[in-house]
Amino acid sequence: xxxxxxxxxxxxxxxxxxxxxxxxxxxxxxxxxxxxxxxxxxxxxxxxxxxxxxxxxxxxxxxxxxxxxxxxxxxxxxxxxxxxxxxxxxxxxxxxxxxxxxxxxxxxxxxxxxxxxxxxxxxxxxxxxxxxxxxxxxxxxxxxxxxxxxxxxxxxxxxxxxxxxxxxxxxxxxxxxxxxxxxxxxxxxxxxxxxxxxxxxxxxxxxxxxxxxxxxxxxxxxxxxxxxxxxxxxxxxxxxxxxxxxxxxxxxxxxxxxxxxxxxxxxxxxxxxxxxxxxxxxxxxxxxxxxxxxxxxxxxxxxxxxxxxxxxxxxxxxxxxxxxxxxxxxxxxxxxxxxxxxxxxxxxxxxxxxxxxxxxxxxxxxxxxxxxxxxxxxxxxxxxxxxxxxxxxxxxxxxxxxxxxxxxxxxxxxxxx
Amino acid sequence: xxxxxxxxxxxxxxxxxxxxxxxxxxxxxxxxxxxxxxxxxxxxxxxxxxxxxxxxxxxxxxxxxxxxxxxxxxxxxxxxxxxxxxxxxx
Numbered sequence: 369x370x371x372x373x374x375x376x377x378x379x380x381x382x383x384x385x386x387x388x389x390x391x392x393x394x395x396x397x398x399x400x401x402x403x404x405x406x407x408x409x410x411x412x413x414x415x416x417x418x419x420x421x422x423x424x425x426x427x428x429x430x431x432x433x434x435x436x437x438x439x440x441x442x443x444x445x446x447x448x449x450x451x452x453x454x455x456x457x458x459x460x461x462x463x464x465x466x467x468x469x470x471x472x473x474x475x476x477x478x479x480x481x482x483x484x485x486x487x488x489x490x491x492x493x494x495x496x497x498x499x500x501x502x503x504x505x506x507x508x509x510x511x512x513x514x515x516x517x518x519x520x521x522x523x524x525x526x527x528x529x530x531x532x533x534x535x536x537x538x539x540x541x542x543x544x545x546x547x548x549x550x551x552x553x554x555x556x557x558x559x560x561x562x563x564x565x566x567x568x569x570x571x572x573x574x575x576x577x578x579x580x581x582x583x584x585x586x587x588x589x590x591x592x593x594x595x596x597x598x599x600x601x602x603x604x605x606x607x608x609x610x611x612x613x614x615x616x617x618x619x620x621x622x623x624x625x626x627x628x629x630x631x632x633x634x635x636x637x638x639x640x641x642x643x644x645x646x647x648x649x650x651x652x653x654x655x656x657x658x659x660x661x662x663x664x665x666x667x668x669x670x671x672x673x674x675x676x677x678x679x680x681x682x683x684x685x686x687x688x689x690x691x692x693x694x695x696x697x698x699x700x701x702x703x704x705x706x707x708x709x710x711x712x713x714x715x716x717x718x719x720x721x722x723x724x725x726x727x728x729x730x731x732x733x734x735x736x737x738x739x740x741x742x743x744x745x746x747x748x749x750x751x752x753x754x755x756x757x758x759x760x761x762x763x764x765x766x767x768x769x770x771x772x773x774x775x776x777x778x779x780x781x782x783x784x785x
Numbered sequence: 786x787x788x789x790x791x792x793x794x795x796x797x798x799x800x801x802x803x804x805x806x807x808x809x810x811x812x813x814x815x816x817x818x819x820x821x822x823x824x825x826x827x828x829x830x831x832x833x834x835x836x837x838x839x840x841x842x843x844x845x846x847x848x849x850x851x852x853x854x855x856x857x858x859x860x861x862x863x864x865x866x867x868x869x870x871x872x873x874x875x
Contacts, residue, residue, distance in 0.1 A: 622807070782806075783806065
């Protein structure tokens with residue numbers, strides 16, 4: 369199903385009651401070339417690029433829940449590429465390029481708005497480090513600026529820089545290409561395009577077990593039947609440990625709860641994304657007027673998708689330091705997602721010890737921004753068997769050979785990343 | 786919100802504690818442990834959906850490390866122990 373001005377007009381006349389289902393419920397075949405486990409943004413983007421870049425359509429996507437019900441639609445919609453390490457930067461930088469054209473590519477409005485991402489530093493030392501990061505970004509061809517004092521105040525007029533603060537703002541790294549993308553539209557846009565090209569998407573259909581023969585994956589079993597296949601991609605975020613364990617693959621992950629909050633909608637007051645770094649609190653305002661807030665993880669292992677007040681209070685206290693007017697708004701909703709985080713806090717992508725079984729995991733609460741790039745690269749790996757340069761540094765083997773990718777320099781504490 | 790029943794101090798809010806992560810077994814130091822043993826011990830924490838023994842440090846209380854058996858799927862606390870309590874039981 370495609371969208372056009374004409375189709376919108378036609379369905380408006382009939383009161384929008386006659387739209388066909390966006391995703392049909394296909395008949396499951398006994399075999400597919402590729403099975404993608406996890407119908408989140410990453411899995412669906414992989415499906416989309418398998419058809420659009422490689423012409424491969426004999427693919428099934430099996431999703432335990434529903435499209436747009438997982439972490440893809442639980443994050444705070446922020447996209448950016450302000451990373452110091454080359455591998456981290458390159459993948460997200462490629463993603464930003466894809467984000468900027470995605471609405472046209474998918475004929476589905478994902479509402480990419482490059483409003484700018486403002487990352488606050490709270491000491492001269494931290495600002496020095498942000499300057500290092502900005503310089504690294506510029507050397508690699510990205511935009512990045514360090515703003516302090518009046519120039520920062522001009523960039524974000526609502527930001528409270530007055531008075532004596534416990535954590536004063538020393539300056540900020542600003543990436544103008546960063547911004548927000550409507551996250552559920554990303555899931556739906558990729559799903560719709562993949563389905564229209566002939567890829568089968570099954571909702572409420574978890575993978576239950578794998579068949580492995582002589583070290584090679586040969587089938588995935590689901591409640592809807594057994595699927596013989598040549599390759600499988602596991603892309604299931606917080607459930608990665610459990611699903612990989614079914615194939616006997618032990619992933620180096622800890623699953624941790626992350627929360628997000630939304631206030632009541634008000635008139636436009638903030639036109640950029642701002643992040644407070646003395647303890648995390650990231651704030652943006654949606655097109656509807658709600659303020660979206662997020663913070664660090666809850667700080668301990670959890671699959672509960674249920675957060676603690678501890679973190680909510682923490683996020684709000686910091687948000688009010690930046691924008692005192694937020695204290696007068698009510699919270700309308702709050703929710704959680706399960707984030708899978710390895711010791712170095714970076715993604716795990718590529719092959720596993722089982723032939724034909726690929727993994728995309730470990731994204732923690734930093735995966736949304738990379739969605740199209742991950743899909744592009746994993747599709748390339750599945751279609752050609754060649755490891756893309758952008759993915760190679762994130763191999764599972766890096767923990768064994770000492771090539772960790774610890775961007776924040778936090779060390780072996782997944783719950784602190 | 787987790788209310789941790791500290792064996793020394795009674796039920797206390799999670800904010801009083803520092804998380805020490807899942808319990809892990811370190812390989813023996815007798816030279817018999819290989820690279821794989823250390824790789825598993827250092828990088829592969831247990832990550833079950835269900836009961837798991839983990840460590841919490843009661844920073845704003847008795848300053849003891851506490852072993853908590855907690856269900857990661859429901860946050861239910863199943864058991865708590867300190868080294869001394871466990872030794873006394875044996």
